[in-house]
Amino acid sequence: xxxxxxxxxxxxxxxxxxxxxxxxxxxxxxxxxxxxxxxxxxxxxxxxxxxxxxxxxxxxxxxxxxxxxxxxxxxxxxxxxxxxxxxxxxxxxxxxxxxxxxxxxxxxxxxxxx
Amino acid sequence: xxxxxxxxxxxxxxxxxxxxxxxxxxxxxxxxxxxxxxxxxxxxxxxxxxxxxxxxxxxxxxxxxxxxxxxxxxxxxxxxxxxxxxxxxxxxxxxxxxxxxxxxxxxxxxxxxxx
Numbered sequence: 001x002x003x004x005x006x007x008x009x010x011x012x013x014x015x016x017x018x019x020x021x022x023x024x025x026x027x028x029x030x031x032x033x034x035x036x037x038x039x040x041x042x043x044x045x046x047x048x049x050x051x052x053x054x055x056x057x058x059x060x061x062x063x064x065x066x067x068x069x070x071x072x073x074x075x076x077x078x079x080x081x082x083x084x085x086x087x088x089x090x091x092x093x094x095x096x097x098x099x100x101x102x103x104x105x106x107x108x109x110x111x112x113x114x
Numbered sequence: 115x116x117x118x119x120x121x122x123x124x125x126x127x128x129x130x131x132x133x134x135x136x137x138x139x140x141x142x143x144x145x146x147x148x149x150x151x152x153x154x155x156x157x158x159x160x161x162x163x164x165x166x167x168x169x170x171x172x173x174x175x176x177x178x179x180x181x182x183x184x185x186x187x188x189x190x191x192x193x194x195x196x197x198x199x200x201x202x203x204x205x206x207x208x209x210x211x212x213x214x215x216x217x218x219x220x221x222x223x224x225x226x227x228x229x
Contacts, residue, residue, distance in 0.1 A: 035218075043152075043205060045220035091157060099146060099211045102218060104157045 002027045004094050006105035013082045014113050020067075021077045021108045023092030029053075034068070035093040035102070036077045038086075048090070051075065079110075087112045116142050118210050120221025127198055127228055135193045135224045137208030142219075143188035144210035149181075152205040152223075161206075164191050198228040 003026045013019035025034070036048040051059045051068050058066050063083075067076045079086055092105040117140040127133045137147060146165050150158040164170040164185035172178050180202075182194040191210075195202055208221040 043207075043223050045158075045207065045209075047217060050217070099213055101148060101160055101163055102158075102209070103160075106157045 002029075002094055002096065002103050004092050004103050004105035006092055006108050008108045009106070010109045010111070012111040012113055013079075015082055015084060017082055018078060018080045019082055019110065021079075021090050021092075021110070023075045023077070023105055025073050025075065025092070025094050025105075027073070027094065027096065029096045032094060032096045033098055034066075034075045035095075036064070036066070036075075037091045037093060037104075038088045039091065039107075040088040045091075049077065082112050084112050084114065086110060116210075116212065116217070116219040118144075118208065118219045118221045120208050120224060122224060123222060124225045125227070127226070129199055129228055130197055132194055132196045133198060133226060135195075135206055135208075135226075137191045137193070137210065137221050139189045139210045139212075139219070142210075142212045144191070145188070145213050146211045147185055147191040148209040148211075148218075149183060149191075149193050150207045150209065152207060154205075158207060161193075195226065198226070200228045202226065203228045 005024045032053045034051045038046045038048050049061045063080045065078045089107045091107045093102045095102050119138045121136050149161045152158050161176045162170045162172045164183050166188050170183035185191040207223045209218050
């Protein structure tokens with residue numbers, strides 16, 4: 001069974017600094033999709049970034065970028081120029097096929113220090 | 115963008131009663147909908163996957179008779195918690211997918227409190 005592990009229950013970063021959230025996963029599939037979701041206090045799940053395993057290039061979305069290491073089954077999220085609005089729970093998620101069920105990690109609570 | 119409406123956002127019910135939660139895709143047809151449960155400060159745990167017109171597929175350990183899922187149309191899925199008990203109190207979230215190649219759209223969640 002696929003598993004997703006986030007080893008950092010909590011992280012904090014100074015405003016305007018850079019922070020990296022870790023995620024590892026286990027799968028026997030060669031093609032799959034990985035996601036980072038943000039859940040603010042409102043509890044609405046918001047997609048931050050998505051990576052297709054067949055793509056070697058790391059995904060980027062403005063201040064958010066990933067370091068996808070397929071062989072190591074690692075998928076970390078880097079947030080640059082951290083802003084107060086980035087404070088939230090961040091969940092790493094895996095699916096073996098687009099449209100199939102998502103498996104979530106345990107989450108990392110990110111605090112932004114003004 | 116794709117929008118999923120989930121209602122109610124909060125509900126309080128008495129122990130032993132049933133409560134229905136609705137999940138609607140407003141601007142797309144959802145071939146598949148997922149129902150998750152989230153305890154405080156924990157991750158999302160998948161309860162079941164529902165496809166329009168067919169029976170839901172429940173995850174191991176989820177009671178089918180307690181958590182009834184109906185996906186009667188391509189825009190509506192419902193979760194009914196039957197004979198609710200205080201331990202069913204939780205945050206329930208639905209997610210809809212338009213099809214392969216499309217993203218996942220989440221509802222805003224329902225906080226259920228059973229008293």
